[in-house]
Amino acid sequence: MAVPSQNVSIPPISDEDFLKFREYFYRxxxxxxxxxxxxxxxxxxxxxxxSGGFRNFRQYFDRVCFQSDGVELQALVNAMTVNETYFYREEYQLKCLVQSILPEVVKNMHSGETIKIWSMPCSTGEEPYSIAFYLLEHWSRVDDFNIEIVASDIDTEVLRKAKLGLYADRAVQYVSQETVGKYMTMTRDGKFQVIDDLRKSIKFTQTNIIDAIEDRFYRGFDVVFCRNLLIYFDDLSRREAAEAIFTALSPGGFVCLGHSESMSRISSLFELRKFPEAIVYQKPA
Structure with a gap:
């Protein structure tokens, strides 16, 4: 086991080591x-x-690759993934959800049936909580159905923060004071925390969207929010992610991507739908 040391001099990462790491991280x-x-x-x-007290890249990389419990790899994944978001980001898609998507989803459903929504990647939780807020505030039929929101990310540290539901005022700047007052409480240090009932109603899970073994647990979703993830992938990984989303959706289900992402350039599996509020993609029924 490597022992942390304040006196370890970290050598530069060589070109060869960078390429080795890049290929491994990509896989x-x-x-x-x-x-x-x-x-x-x-x-x-x-x-x-x-932080781990490793003296050279080879020693560190061996630990990442061969550690049986995968702790070092997960720590590296957490360090490498960028997570910056806020409540009601790309709000036009939330409007589309309540005004156009859900009315189609439920037109052949009965009261009391389950609507499943997947937020992937969920980062520190702003997106799934925004979905919950928006449904409660803007969808008149919210009480007619059992709504299940699953929020997933590859980064275990952001999932820990998401479960806490604790945010600075910058994160909620686009949410009305009335809505914040309903669904969040102010902590002693001036932060906002999502109320317990809402935090407990969302299922947070750790997963890697291009891992077929993990993805088999995600099925039957009516709506998937997969925003600003595919921009970090190459063409092959994008196709794999698109296929995973396709499999996770129920027939007729919808997927919302980030504003700079286009499923049409990635996969022919989905149909493009132009709603008044947004362009989304649909799995054929």
């Missing part, structure tokens, strides 16, 4: 770091090496 996560991300990658790796 594990589907995320491909281009050359222009070299500085970011080197700094994150060196930080992980320093």
């Amino acid at each position: 594990k996560t589907g995320i491909m770091f281009q050359d222009n991300k070299r500085y970011f990658v080197d700094k994150r790796i060196q930080s992980q090496m320093e």
